[in-house]
Amino acid sequence: MLKKIFKKIDRTFLFVEEWSLFIAVSAALLAAMANVVLRKSGGDINIYWSDEVVRKVIFFSTYIGAVTAIRSRSLIRIDALPQIFPVLKRPLTLISHIAVLFFAGVMVKLGWTMTAMMYHDPFARTSTLQIPEWYFYAVLPIMGVMMFFRTLVVMVEDWRGIQDMTGEQ
Known part of the structure; x- marks a missing residue:
């Protein structure tokens, strides 16, 4: 039952990540x-607003890309020490996961605060397209929640010795 729930959430997150990145990067490229x-x-x-679009897409793809990096286990972590001392692999991996969980929590808290602040500021708009800035700040708490969930899944996989709990290799 729990495995089915994780698989469903994982597929939903994967769909959101892949398609939002595809659409955003395609729009910036065009x-x-x-x-x-x-x-x-x-x-x-001259298209005066193209630079702004590219900057916002870089912002968006950086944060959503971090969520994708967790899923593929590509996030930066301590790597050299466990190779020298294999006994340190589990504790350092746990410390890395806890640090990511803390970061995700901070992103949710601060992201929510900043999004609310931008939402209540009628003058907080992008310089050329005049899009409300809170749309872009809303990526932060969403990304934090997705990071938190993905890290918990990876922690459970590590704890159980499973390669990928969602059933994919």
């Missing part, structure tokens, strides 16, 4: 390419 083509074509045409 905007940047169009701007370069228009600038280099000799005309005096």
Whole structure:
């Protein structure tokens, strides 16, 4: 039962991560390419908002990419010491997981606070497109929750000695 719930949540998170990153990066790429083509074509045409789109996509993809890194076990952690002293692998992995859980909790708390602050500020808008900034800050608590869940799943997998609790290798 618990395995089915984890699998369902994992698939949902995976769908959100992959498609949101695909759509965001595609939009940024198209905007940047169009701007370069228009600038280099000799005309005096410039897409003034393309740089802002690219900056916001980099912001978004950094945080959502961190969630994806946890799932694939690619997040930065202490690696050299366990290779020299194999007995330290489990304790250092646990410390790494606890640090990620703490970071995720901080992201939820501060992200929620900053999102609420931007939501209540009518002047907090992006400079060129005038999109409310709270949309972008809302990524922080969402990412924190997703990081927290993914880390708990990875911790359970490590504890049980399972490669991937969702059934995938």
